[in-house]
Amino acid sequence: MxxxxxxxxxxxxxxxxxxxxxxxxxxxxxxxxxxxxxxxxxxxxxxxxxxxxxxxxxxxxxxxxxxxxxxxxxxxxxxxxxxxxxxxxxxxxxxxxxxxTRVPVRGAILLNEAMDKVVLVKGWKKNANWSFPRGKINKEEKDLDCAVREVLEETGYDLKAAGLVKDEKHMK
Incomplete structure (x- = not known):
């Protein structure tokens, strides 16, 4: 150069x-x-x-x-x-x-219907590891909102649009 x-x-x-x-x-x-x-x-x-x-x-x-x-x-x-x-x-x-290291993370485990395949993500750096899509929760963000946001950011898959997320009042 x-x-x-x-x-x-x-x-x-x-x-x-x-x-x-x-x-x-x-x-x-x-x-x-x-x-x-x-x-x-x-x-x-x-x-x-x-x-x-x-x-x-x-x-x-x-x-x-x-x-x-x-x-x-x-x-x-x-x-x-x-x-x-x-x-x-x-x-x-x-x-x-x-x-x-003290900030909690939220995410989701995505399985196919047969439950024999899983979605994993990997960072782009050389030493990055495979993991479930997840990320740090933002200040005052709800746990479920964080999980949905992180899955969308890391995979492009919208859990809510796919109908996989119930209203929070139905979540336990």
């Missing part, structure tokens, strides 16, 4: 694209969300997924970034966090990782 091309890619990740991602995912958050490092970091994670899923496919020359590398770039770039020291950036990320 030429030095010019590397510079252009790096400038997108460091400036133009980061401006877009900061506005799209962080700067316009409600005040109560901006007062919590954990909530900001969840938005940084959403921004990283958006970058990997939608931005990079448009230009595969853009680098894939780990969540940590991406978070550090966002922290340094976003006006809300750029004044923090490098130590505070690292501490915020570490706190987020510790917090994230």
């Amino acid at each position: 030429t030095e010019t091309k590397l510079h252009l890619e790096d400038s997108w990740v460091n400036a133009i694209g980061l401006d877009d991602l900061c506005v799209r995912f962080i700067i316009n958050l409600p005040r109560e969300e901006l007062e919590s490092v954990e909530r900001i970091c969840f938005q940084v994670e959403e921004a990283q997924w958006f970058y990997e899923d939608f931005v990079r496919p448009l230009d595969p020359a853009l680098p894939s970034l780990s969540l940590k590398a991406f978070a550090m770039r966002i922290f340094q770039h976003c006006p809300l966090m750029s004044e923090w020291s490098e130590y505070h950036h690292a501490a915020a990320f570490s706190e987020f990782l510790a917090y994230k």
